[in-house]
Amino acid sequence: MSSSVYPVILCGGSGTRLWPLSRAQYPKQFIPLIDGSDDSLLVATLRRLHPDNGFQPPTLLTHNDHRFLLRDEVQSAGIPPREILLEPVARNTAPAITAAALSITADDPEAVLAVMPSDHLLDDANAFAGTVRQAAAIAAGARLMLLGVTPTEPNTGYGYIRTGAALTGGASEVAAFAEKPDAETAARYLSEGGYLWNSGIFVLPAAAFLEEVERLAPEIIENARAALGNSERDLGFRRLAGEAYAQCPNISVDYAVMEKTARAAVMPLETGWSDVGSWSSVWAESAHDANGNAVHGDAMLMDTRGSYVHSNGALVSTIGVEDMIVVHTPDAALVAKRDRAQDVGELVKQLRAANRREPEQHTRCHRPWGHFETLSLGPRFQVKLLHVKPGGQLSLQMHHHRSEHWVVVTGTARVTCGDETRLVCENESVYISATHWHRLENPGKVPLEIIEVQIGSYLGEDDIIRSDDVYRRAPHETK
Secondary structure, X not given: OOOOEEEEEEOOOOOHHHOOOOEOOEOHHHOOOOOOOOOOHHHHHHHOOOHHHOOOOOEEEEEHHHHHHHHHHHHHHOOOOOEEEEEOOOOOHHHHHHHHHHHHHHHOOOOEEEEEEOOOEEOOHHHHHHHHHHHHHHHOOOOEEEEEEOOOOOXXXXXXXXXXXXXXXXXXXXXEEEOOOOHHHHHHHHHHOOEEEEEEEEEEEHHHHHHHHHHHOHHHHHHHHHHHHOOEEEOOEEEOOHHHHHOOOOOOHHHHHHOOOXXXXXXXXXXXXXXXXXXXXXXXXXXXXXOOOEEEOOEEXXXXXXXXXXXXXXXXXXXXXXXXXXXXXXXXXXXXXXXXHHHHHHHHHHHHHOOOOOOOOOOEEEEOOEXXXXXXXXXXXXXXXXXXXXXXXXXXXXXOOEEEEEEEEEOOEEEEEOOEEEEEOOOXXXXXXXXXXXXXXXXXXOOEEEEEEXXXXXXXXXXXXXXXXXXXXXXXHHO
């Protein structure tokens, strides 16, 4: 593979069809979904882009709210990124890829981009690298390459590509794009042949791609260039300028470029692939028992067939069910027929319309310093578990309406309260009065765990006044 193949990983998806495990503040790319692996989908994506497979360091794009989650996953994967670009607003894939292409060509005008989502499954990293190598060789002739997947079923959840005239190297011209079809149309595509699933993976000569964006969607490249030119560096991230980026049309790269260009070509991706876009696809990719069931977590199944059962904690039991999806989390549960899995996104829309919290956030809330989890909540009290990473520190803060008792369970805490700073060890406690400025830090090399008991007339997260935050978070990021 050419040394100039630069991965571009799009990390902005929300994964609503995998609710209640995937939430707006903790979407599916950050979640281990397949049994037998503790890796998130993003970590798996990064690891198949290892330099040994010929890839340059990746460029990642994500929303500002997910930047610290993303950095944790990058560190876990052990694949240092070239750059992490922060999108101030969601503007779909065409502006995101354009911004990445502009950034990369500033360093390497001959770059070839391997653009992909962060949340797909691929069976064979070496086969994937080989396909990208083939596609890059064809892309060098100014072709804009897509990777297509040979259909194995009449799936209505994917877009399709109709192949045209054969090209050298196993690729074909793109004759047409087809939207997600109904069941009858999908069955016809499968019987006719000549159709591939659109994987959303592209291999693009950056300069040729930017030429086509300039020709077909000049508003995108104009505003993406301005957003990049006025970007700011912040804690290892690069923030695209908000005003300019917001002027980009909200449009996919398929609609903006690929369906209009005469340079589009498609290469079959000959490895197992799934976009893990629904609970039925998670079931399909999981190991099954003799009755066709896939189980994740603590479950007891009786007279159950063809079902997916997922538990985050509590025992889940089923009796006499077939082809079901059962997903349990500490604050929400989903029960659905497996053939209705595509409708979960519609359910999430209804939950949001009812102003429910569950589509947005788990009971475990992730922060750049670690996470906290609500253990119990009642009138005038709340009990939380705080997990602070080594070196992590909370902001210097104060509460008007609540006092806090901290009990150290594991590790050693450095606690600042007013003008006093002291170390608090395991099985020791400290009391923080309302209106007193305080900070919690983990100065050690092991995680710090604290039981926090809050008592007061109001216990909301917005009762926090900050005077110093090393993570430079806006107020809405700590809600």
